[in-house]
Amino acid sequence: MVTIITERYLKKDILEGIKELGAKGYTTSDVSGDGSRGIRATDFEGRNVKIETIVNKDTGNKILDFIADKYFEDYAVITYVYEVKVVRGDKYF
Amino acid sequence: MVTIITERYLKKDILEGIKELGAKGYTTSDVSGDGSRGIRATDFEGRNVKIETIVNKDTGNKILDFIADKYFEDYAVITYVYEVKVVRGDKYF
Amino acid sequence: MVTIITERYLKKDILEGIKELGAKGYTTSDVSGDGSRGIRATDFEGRNVKIETIVNKDTGNKILDFIADKYFEDYAVITYVYEVKVVRGDKYF
Amino acid sequence: MESLLSNFASPIVLAFVLGIMAKLIKSDLEIPRPLYQSISIYLLLAIGLKGGVELSKTPFMEFLGPAAITVLLGVITPITAFLVLFYLGKFDIDNSAGIAAHYGSVSVVTFIAAIAYVEAAGGTPEGFLPTLVAILEIPGIIVALLIPLAFAKKKQSIKKATREVLTGSSIVLLVGGLIIGYLSGPVKFEAVEPFFVGGFQGALVIFLLELGMITAGRLRDLKKVGAFLLMFGIFVPILHGILAIWLGQIAGLSIAGSTVFAAMVSSGSYIAAPAAVRIALPKANPSLYLTASLGITFPFNIILGIPIYFIVAQWIGG
Amino acid sequence: MESLLSNFASPIVLAFVLGIMAKLIKSDLEIPRPLYQSISIYLLLAIGLKGGVELSKTPFMEFLGPAAITVLLGVITPITAFLVLFYLGKFDIDNSAGIAAHYGSVSVVTFIAAIAYVEAAGGTPEGFLPTLVAILEIPGIIVALLIPLAFAKKKQSIKKATREVLTGSSIVLLVGGLIIGYLSGPVKFEAVEPFFVGGFQGALVIFLLELGMITAGRLRDLKKVGAFLLMFGIFVPILHGILAIWLGQIAGLSIAGSTVFAAMVSSGSYIAAPAAVRIALPKANPSLYLTASLGITFPFNIILGIPIYFIVAQWIGG
Amino acid sequence: MESLLSNFASPIVLAFVLGIMAKLIKSDLEIPRPLYQSISIYLLLAIGLKGGVELSKTPFMEFLGPAAITVLLGVITPITAFLVLFYLGKFDIDNSAGIAAHYGSVSVVTFIAAIAYVEAAGGTPEGFLPTLVAILEIPGIIVALLIPLAFAKKKQSIKKATREVLTGSSIVLLVGGLIIGYLSGPVKFEAVEPFFVGGFQGALVIFLLELGMITAGRLRDLKKVGAFLLMFGIFVPILHGILAIWLGQIAGLSIAGSTVFAAMVSSGSYIAAPAAVRIALPKANPSLYLTASLGITFPFNIILGIPIYFIVAQWIGG
Numbered sequence A, B, C: 001m002v003t004i005i006t007e008r009y010l011k012k013d014i015l016e017g018i019k020e021l022g023a024k025g026y027t028t029s030d031v032s033g034d035g036s037r038g039i040r041a042t043d044f045e046g047r048n049v050k051i052e053t054i055v056n057k058d059t060g061n062k063i064l065d066f067i068a069d070k071y072f073e074d075y076a077v078i079t080y081v082y083e084v085k086v087v088r089g090d091k092y093f
Numbered sequence D, E, F: 001m002e003s004l005l006s007n008f009a010s011p012i013v014l015a016f017v018l019g020i021m022a023k024l025i026k027s028d029l030e031i032p033r034p035l036y037q038s039i040s041i042y043l044l045l046a047i048g049l050k051g052g053v054e055l056s057k058t059p060f061m062e063f064l065g066p067a068a069i070t071v072l073l074g075v076i077t078p079i080t081a082f083l084v085l086f087y088l089g090k091f092d093i094d095n096s097a098g099i100a101a102h103y104g105s106v107s108v109v110t111f112i113a114a115i116a117y118v119e120a121a122g123g124t125p126e127g128f129l130p131t132l133v134a135i136l137e138i139p140g141i142i143v144a145l146l147i148p149l150a151f152a153k154k155k156q157s158i159k160k161a162t163r164e165v166l167t168g169s170s171i172v173l174l175v176g177g178l179i180i181g182y183l184s185g186p187v188k189f190e191a192v193e194p195f196f197v198g199g200f201q202g203a204l205v206i207f208l209l210e211l212g213m214i215t216a217g218r219l220r221d222l223k224k225v226g227a228f229l230l231m232f233g234i235f236v237p238i239l240h241g242i243l244a245i246w247l248g249q250i251a252g253l254s255i256a257g258s259t260v261f262a263a264m265v266s267s268g269s270y271i272a273a274p275a276a277v278r279i280a281l282p283k284a285n286p287s288l289y290l291t292a293s294l295g296i297t298f299p300f301n302i303i304l305g306i307p308i309y310f311i312v313a314q315w316i317g318g
């Protein structure tokens, strides 16, 4: 499970990106938050977005690299990974 | 921790089901998402629902079977499991 | 990753608490839920709040103790922990 | 012809078109879900209330005929729809019944748009028509869901689906509003009139903007569902509409009233029915029934159907 | 008697009943949380604004007496409530004080319903009454929260709770609205009048629908809380209400005004007070105080209490 | 002077101040995000609709001059802003261009507040002004985003940003509303008038309450951004405003119209521009551009700027 929390503006871009890298599906939700860097670009939009995608190790690593390279420097973004056991997992990888 | 992401219409049903199987509590949230099968029955309701429940291994497996048997074929649903350490866990199992 | 699910009224308090204990950031979201104790103080506010914070082991334990001591007896609250791998994790601990 | 064209320039229809356009140019415009839900609640409650107030002024006998016709059509329309789909369209039982349930029920927005249309054209539809919407909403869905039973088993999920429809929020708001309006009567209603009557058409503009956006999402599925369903989504409503005008006028409805009646009878539900069908007939494909009722029949009715029914109603009634 | 019955047929009361029914039949009707919050904000701001505009037309001396009486009742009512609960009801200190805090404060919706009721009955309550709501909202809660201090310690959480009440959104909107209305005056207010006055009663209908649904959820707890609290939730409000009518009329309020005053004084808060009590007195059981103020006193006042106060006010004042 | 002061007592400005106060006292008041979004949608659609209806009554030639001037100012203002920031303010290219994009575009709320202000003062601004807002919204952002290209590369993100602006929800609602209003015309518009016109000023009150709260959040950043930006955020708008009055009156705008025109030209966008700049110029610091346009220029214009432009417009035009 790869989880990305970031600015709303990036949602469309990132979803496109992870789909290209091989994610078969994703789930998004609206969240709020505060981080170490405190970049605040979205007063009005108010919130961050959380993107969760269950992928295999390989795709997961590609996604991590993609996020780190493209967004880490200039945007508010945090990415983390943990292992989950998926029922009928073959469908998703 | 068992997590179920599915169509809003099934929320009531599934909550009843997992309670019967022994879940002591649950947490739900509104999410959006897209999956491999792309069943879209909820244009208007707009969103999926995420159901999270912390249960012991045994109950967890029962819930997984219940979801797989009853909903997997016809509905948009994904279920996954990961281990969490609960503070004062005895209360919840 | 420390996750706390609790009554909305406590959000401000708890966020202050975890920041003091050393959390560098957090993410919150609105959730609903039902638990074993069924304390319902928030009909109107309607919902619980989920607070997620990625911290190192040490801070994590401090947070767990803080929540357990201060809120467990009188409030609806559940806390759980699981391991995540954070990209460029040094920033957050 | 004149009246047909003038419908295009109504803010309601134009907002619907704007919604479609917004989706086509991939705008990030988004009607927040709570706003959409709030306007739904408001519209249903408002037509219930207005209908109830009018009903409190209507002699019971005047209302009896149209009510009986409504129940009748609630039983007939899902059956004709099913037969066409199953025998001509070669859809399987579940899909035929699932789609039929939608056409047995009613699209409240189509109803409202028809009211707005005939009022703009100078007509005064009967005040008790919202009561007919409430009456029509239910039997059609249930009849359609019963059809697969004649072929098979699974009684339980039908019961659940019936409960779902009866306690569904649309019925509660519509019927609840009717009762509140009826008990309050015209004098007590005055205090809430600016809110529920004055704001009505404007709220509808925003609602149709959203409906346009949702419809556009369904348009992409049009190719997938095939030409038969496209034909079905246009000609079965016309058939049902003309039947409704004919029976409605026999039962005493005015020209304006029978136009609105035709719009509601011909329309396909996309709120109550999908929820019920999803639960009772999980094997029915949502793409089929939602695309038919929302992607085909709804825009057809809003833009062309209503003016057509009006012309036919004048022609039959004149 | 006449006026008592006529209240049942008002759209506001009927919407409340509809909300209860919807929950009882387990409808899936749901007022989206943001809609509920939005109407709250709107109602509080609207009564603040209207109150402020009226206040700008009221001579200061006329307002002084009622204001003083309000503060007095804000101190008395939580104390009587506490004494009844602690000595007669045998509740512990925390629960007695927690419930008392609710009855010291005020239910804004009860206030609004009372205004609507007396206006429908042809009365014209004083324009500055919303100011009294703002005055009454605060002291009662604080007095009640101070009671456990007389018995024990924990000063800090009282301070926090006081802050919570003073900066709480209800007070900010109500007092903020009052000030804006006062500074704007009647002429500048005209531009926003259709929104804040015209839509008011209608918005209230939707709000009470939701309140009915929440109340129904509390009704299940009625058995658990016991007969004493049920009696308490009816008779203490009547007592406070009559006291308020008597003192209010001495201070110069009209019959209509003292009826509304009685409704607000007798009512129990369920927005500001729960938040403050939850933080200051965590050991007080929310089931008790929410069921009392929301499940018992609120429906009692809305349906029977207000008409009773009106009769008593006419009787005392006539 | 009189008119300057009287602006302080308008419900709109007072609501803005209330929002700032609420944040300063750390109130828990919160405008739910969906309410804020809903009012945005409503306001944009409403001014579009009204503008479109007015446009349908305006002779084309009358509208041509002001439209041309608007495009001209949409090109000039971001360039002057950039030059001041880059050469005088010593900001880097990205930040200079990012801030300039905001001042090239327009704050719709400032526009609305200006309309409300001059109407309250008895003026009747031209009905086609909303069309100018739509025209002004776009070129300024694009011109500013092109500036870094003259210095460097990254064409792709500019294209993306342009798409973002053109299909952004503000433009879709504003332009969509204009077209709907234009096609509907005054007669068909009547049905939706109570909703879109009657409720307008009231909805604005709630919107400005929220804007006040957001602005207060930005005020804390004021110290960080430095004195130069503070000066910039006041004097560049005055400069642009006077330029707009002068050119606007040459193009045929009335005194009232040129005041509103000055308000829009001088204002900084904080909805369309930030989204575009965030994507096209990720290295530009949001704290700088949001604090300038929302924390400095917006309150300045709302409270002092508009009355000043009105005085200048009378002076130039009189």
Ligand SMILES: Nc1ncnc2c1ncn2[C@@H]1O[C@H](COP(=O)(O)O)[C@@H](O)[C@H]1O
Pocket (backbone or CB within 6 Å): A005, A006, A032, A033, A034, A035, A036, A037, A038, A039, A048, A075, A076, A077, A078, C023, C024, C025, C026, C027, C028, C052, C053, C054, C055, C092
């Ligand atoms: N330690 C953390 N735990 C949980 N969420 C975090 C943490 N740090 C940052 N976030 C989330 O990531 C977003 C961006 O963080 P940052 O880039 O550090 O400003 C924040 O708004 C939070 O929602």
Ligand SMILES: Nc1ncnc2c1ncn2[C@@H]1O[C@H](COP(=O)(O)O)[C@@H](O)[C@H]1O
Pocket (backbone or CB within 6 Å): A023, A024, A025, A026, A027, A028, A052, A053, A054, A055, A092, B005, B006, B032, B033, B034, B035, B036, B037, B038, B039, B048, B075, B076, B077, B078
């Ligand atoms: N790989 C995935 N990662 C995260 N969420 C997923 C994934 N696949 C599906 N989902 C979620 O599960 C729902 C149903 O998926 P499906 O049954 O594959 O259409 C989607 O709408 C998503 O919210």
Ligand SMILES: Nc1ncnc2c1ncn2[C@@H]1O[C@H](COP(=O)(O)O)[C@@H](O)[C@H]1O
Pocket (backbone or CB within 6 Å): B023, B024, B025, B026, B027, B028, B052, B053, B054, B055, B092, C005, C006, C032, C033, C034, C035, C036, C037, C038, C039, C048, C075, C076, C077, C078
């Ligand atoms: N077993 C569980 N799994 C997931 N969430 C739970 C569980 N138990 C409780 N919760 C959440 O924690 C809140 C408080 O629970 P409690 O203190 O047990 O009443 C509930 O409202 C739920 O949102």
Ligand code: NA
Pocket (backbone or CB within 6 Å): D077, D102, D103, D104, D105, D106, D107, D264, D265, D266, D267, D268, D269
């Ligand atoms: Na039908």
Ligand code: NA
Pocket (backbone or CB within 6 Å): E077, E102, E103, E104, E105, E106, E107, E264, E265, E266, E267, E268, E269
């Ligand atoms: Na009270």
Ligand code: NA
Pocket (backbone or CB within 6 Å): F077, F102, F103, F104, F105, F106, F107, F264, F265, F266, F267, F268, F269
């Ligand atoms: Na500008």
